[in-house]
Amino acid sequence: MLEQQLINGLTLGLIYALIAVGYTMVYGVIQLINFAHGEIYMLGAFFCVTFITAAGLPFYAAIFMAILCCILCGILLDIIAYRPLRKAPRLAALITAIGMSIFLQNVALMIWGSRSRPFPQTALPPFFREKALVLGDVSLTWLQLFIFAVAIIMMIGLYLTINKTRIGTAMRALAQNKTAASLMGINVNYVISFTFALGSAMGAVAGILVSVYYNTLYPTMGYTAGVKAFAAAVLGGIGSVPGAMVGGVVLGVAETLGAGYVSSLYRDGVAYAVMIAVIIFRPSGILGKSVIDKA
Amino acid sequence: MNIGKSLILLVVAAVLTYPLVPQSSDYIIHVMTLAMVYMILAMGLNIVPGFCGLLDLGYVGFYGIGAYTAGLLTIHYGLSFWVIVPLAALNGALWGALLGAPTLRLTGDYFAIVTFGFSELVVLFLTNEIWLTRGPLGLPGIQPITLNLTWLNDAWYFEFYDKTPNFYVVALLVGLVFFIMRRMEDSRLGRAWYAIREDPLAAASCGVNILNYKVIAFAISAAIGAVGGAFYARWSMFLSPDMFKFWESFLVLCMVVLGGLGNIKGALLGAVILVSLGEVLREVLSSLGLPPESRFMAYGLIMVLIMRFKPAGFFPAIASSGRSNPLLIDLQKRLAARNVPKEETRDAAT
Amino acid sequence: MTPLLEVNGISKRFGGILALTDVSFNVIEGEILGLIGPNGAGKTTMFNCIAGVYKPTSGDLVFTLGGKSQRINGRKPEKMTELGIARTFQNIRLxxxxxxxxxxxxxxxxxxxxxxxxxxxxxxxxxxxxxxxxxxxxxxxxxxxxxxxxxxxxxxxxxxxxxxxxxxxxxxxxPKLLLLDEPAAGMNPKETRMLVDLIHAILDAGVTVMLIEHDMKLVMTICKRLVVLDHGTLIAEGGPKEVRENPQVIEAYLGRGAAHA
Structure with a gap:
């Protein structure tokens, strides 16, 4: 039983990690909690389903198109909402982020309605629900395996992008010191847009994977998932990409175990409690820097 | 007294006498009462982002704590509303201090997210601790507000089932909170908060203990939220966990932003405008066949646009820290007597 | 006589960088003490240690008030202010x-x-x-x-x-002790003259002044005593004349500063 819970938790945790890196990267470059990131994740799922049902695209093509749309949304979000406030007080930017989150969520509500809907099963490869591995009581479906593979490949891709490419170097430079980076000839706005694009792509994939895994999607799904992913980012140390990955997995496992062994009623509560506890007792997270407000 | 001021007084007087007019509509009294509940909340929330510059995303948590405190004390102990209000305020302040003390050391962003998590935990608690709150079924049968004056006259025992007396009770609370806010704003306390908002390091160098004053702000703000909740419980006579979801925090924050962060009168106007807008949108949206929740799209947009184009809110900061204080009026006279060019003092006064 | 403030072997480390290394000097009641040194010498770090913004990594700060001495390092800024140490900021923070x-x-x-x-x-x-x-x-x-x-x-x-x-x-x-961080920066000559008068008036009001300043003419005219920092260490201490003639100071600072003056 425990092993099964661990596997389920790991699946969930990898998805959280995919969302969490979006928060952490944006926080790293512009020190803003992008509350609307959860909405990008939600939009990923809805775009994908819409491409399947309305445009009749096959599953993988729909995923690709949904990712492109989310990247566009993420970049536009930054350009329209956040860029004009770069020099404004942080409170203004935070309030804008909350406002955009609510706005996007309700745009989705108006377009797709408030009811939750299932993921079109016919579009999925049929082997997804079959068991890939059975070891005693523990089983692993092809879908879970698919989620593991996608998440891990994307994480490795992200790691290589950040650490081995020119643009990744520019992102890290920006996270260190924006002024110095721009003096070194880095196009700050371009790099920020790229960061949003990268985060949005990861978020979109996470949204699609979740809606397939739980076979449901609804306009408010970004709200709880967003906060939990943020909790994961905090847990790992905000601003730290490996931290977000670790934090996501830890949180996913903790939540599944908490729901299984403590109380399923407090499933979401586990994430919030972990987050508050981490913020109070170790605000720098597992792999992050100190955030105590010195000033 | 100038024209603007007389006009405001006239409007306030007209609103306050409205329920006494025989043709008054119950619906309008209801909406006005609701608007006044939000006025209390908006004024209370304003302390944290407006005076101290910290984003509080979990204000509804304290509203809920106040409401359930009042509801449970009424049902189980039959306490009078007038005893419950201070108790609810104390309970709110207690939770505010408990949450604030460990988390207000952190940067503002972390604080925002902690408050959010807290209010979600409050809702989960209210939903799941069925032995105490009856969970999603809600808490029905809360007695209305009563006024027991039998010690003056044996016949003077009132139960406020009617809309009108409730209207006056909440108006009284709004007046009380407004009075407290104005007094705090123009005091050592208010100045310490402004200093923290403007520049924490300079504030500390002036001898302000930042953490203490943030916790005080958070606790007072929580207490006012709980007072709003206590009235709400006795007015609506029914509570359920759904009433205290994040949306409410967002709505109150939107009122504060609309009225201008740190602007007390602005928060009052923000509450009136958004409650009225909510009523209008509910009609309009349902006639368009859209779900009523989609009105939040408008609120989200309002917030984004205000932060972009009018970060100080729609209404100019009417008072910067107690211009009407006799001490300052006196000072202004003394300065004028020093033969300073007239323009300078006038500039300062506006 | 016990000094108002005794700075006793203060060191401050940021990660791998030693911003201050074992700095000791005294601030005597009723004087104007100048803290000078080239850019990055650790002057503002010293101020921040005294004002409670930074906690010194090692060493002691001893503040004496009304014959009572107390060790004050590591206290919070608001406590320092309460005690009688006030400061201004290099970049104005109103x-x-x-x-x-x-x-x-x-x-x-x-x-x-x-x-x-x-x-x-x-x-x-x-x-x-x-x-x-x-x-x-x-x-x-x-x-x-x-x-x-x-x-x-x-x-x-x-x-x-x-x-x-x-x-x-x-x-x-x-305050008993006022820390001024580059008070004349960006001022025109007339404003600087008014500042000199103001600093003398502050002294007359019974407040001891310690100031960081790059305007050498100003420092040399108003300070009776100077403390010179370079690369986080104290390299000289004494009257303006002594300091001006100290070869170490000339090498570290005035050699370059003299060209401007």
């Missing part, structure tokens, strides 16, 4: 959205006590205190020559006036 008067009134915070209940009830005590706050604030504003601007917005003041407002704000906390 409460710019507030009025000139409010900026100074806030500085009375640590010398007053009214709490929430007194403020709301506006008790007789609180009203008397508020009046005292306004009077004291006006006294200090007049002291620096800004009294007639009391009700203007702090951000509307000229640059030189903003610097003086910062000094008024610091003085309103009733």
């Amino acid at each position: 409460f710019s959205a507030l009025t000139v008067l409010d900026n100074v009134r806030i500085a009375r915070h640590c010398r007053t006590t009214s709490n929430f209940f007194r403020s709301v009830l506006r008790t007789r005590f609180q009203r008397a205190e508020e009046k005292e706050i306004v009077d004291a604030s006006m006294r200090w504003l007049d002291f620096v020559g800004l009294g007639h601007h009391a009700l203007a917005n702090a951000s509307s003041l000229s640059y030189g006036d903003q610097r003086r407002l910062e000094i008024a704000r610091a003085l309103a906390t009733e």
Whole structure:
């Protein structure tokens, strides 16, 4: 039983990690909690389903198109909402982020309605629900395996992008010191847009994977998932990409175990409690820097 | 007294006498009462982002704590509303201090997210601790507000089932909170908060203990939220966990932003405008066949646009820290007597 | 006589960098002490240690007040202010959205006590205190020559006036020791002359002054004693003449500084 819970938790945790890196990267470059990131994740799922049902695209093509749309949304979000406030007080930017989150969520509500809907099963490869591995009581479906593979490949891709490419170097430079980076000839706005694009792509994939895994999607799904992913980012140390990955997995496992062994009623509560506890007792997270407000 | 001021007084007087007019509509009294509940909340929330510059995303948590405190004390102990209000305020302040003390050391962003998590935990608690709150079924049968004056006259025992007396009770609370806010704003306390908002390091160098004053702000703000909740419980006579979801925090924050962060009168106007807008949108949206929740799209947009184009809110900061204080009026006279060019003092006064 | 402030082997480390290494000197009551050194010498770090913004990695700060000495390193900024150490900032940090008067009134915070209940009830005590706050604030504003601007917005003041407002704000906390971080930076010659008069007036009011300044002419004329830092270590201490002739100082600092002067 425990092993099964661990596997389920790991699946969930990898998805959280995919969302969490979006928060952490944006926080790293512009020190803003992008509350609307959860909405990008939600939009990923809805775009994908819409491409399947309305445009009749096959599953993988729909995923690709949904990712492109989310990247566009993420970049536009930054350009329209956040860029004009770069020099404004942080409170203004935070309030804008909350406002955009609510706005996007309700745009989705108006377009797709408030009811939750299932993921079109016919579009999925049929082997997804079959068991890939059975070891005693523990089983692993092809879908879970698919989620593991996608998440891990994307994480490795992200790691290589950040650490081995020119643009990744520019992102890290920006996270260190924006002024110095721009003096070194880095196009700050371009790099920020790229960061949003990268985060949005990861978020979109996470949204699609979740809606397939739980076979449901609804306009408010970004709200709880967003906060939990943020909790994961905090847990790992905000601003730290490996931290977000670790934090996501830890949180996913903790939540599944908490729901299984403590109380399923407090499933979401586990994430919030972990987050508050981490913020109070170790605000720098597992792999992050100190955030105590010195000033 | 100038024209603007007389006009405001006239409007306030007209609103306050409205329920006494025989043709008054119950619906309008209801909406006005609701608007006044939000006025209390908006004024209370304003302390944290407006005076101290910290984003509080979990204000509804304290509203809920106040409401359930009042509801449970009424049902189980039959306490009078007038005893419950201070108790609810104390309970709110207690939770505010408990949450604030460990988390207000952190940067503002972390604080925002902690408050959010807290209010979600409050809702989960209210939903799941069925032995105490009856969970999603809600808490029905809360007695209305009563006024027991039998010690003056044996016949003077009132139960406020009617809309009108409730209207006056909440108006009284709004007046009380407004009075407290104005007094705090123009005091050592208010100045310490402004200093923290403007520049924490300079504030500390002036001898302000930042953490203490943030916790005080958070606790007072929580207490006012709980007072709003206590009235709400006795007015609506029914509570359920759904009433205290994040949306409410967002709505109150939107009122504060609309009225201008740190602007007390602005928060009052923000509450009136958004409650009225909510009523209008509910009609309009349902006639368009859209779900009523989609009105939040408008609120989200309002917030984004205000932060972009009018970060100080729609209404100019009417008072910067107690211009009407006799001490300052006196000072202004003394300065004028020093033969300073007239323009300078006038500039300062506006 | 015990010095007002004894800086005893202070070191401050940021990660791998030693910003201050074993710095010791005394601040004597009633003097103007200049803290000089080339850019990056650790002057502001020293100020921040004394003002409580940074906690020194090692060493002691001993503050003596009314014959009572106490070790004060690691105390919070607000505690330092309460104790009688006030400061201004290198980059002006006013409460710019507030009025000139409010900026100074806030500085009375640590010398007053009214709490929430007194403020709301506006008790007789609180009203008397508020009046005292306004009077004291006006006294200090007049002291620096800004009294007639009391009700203007702090951000509307000229640059030189903003610097003086910062000094008024610091003085309103009733310090024994005032730390001025480059008070003359960005001032024109006329404003600088007024500043010199102001610093002498502060001294006459019984406040000891310690200042960081790059304007060598100013430092040499008003400071009786100088402390020179370079790369976080103390390289010289003494009167202006001594310091000027110290070969180490010339090498580290005045060699380059003389070319400007």
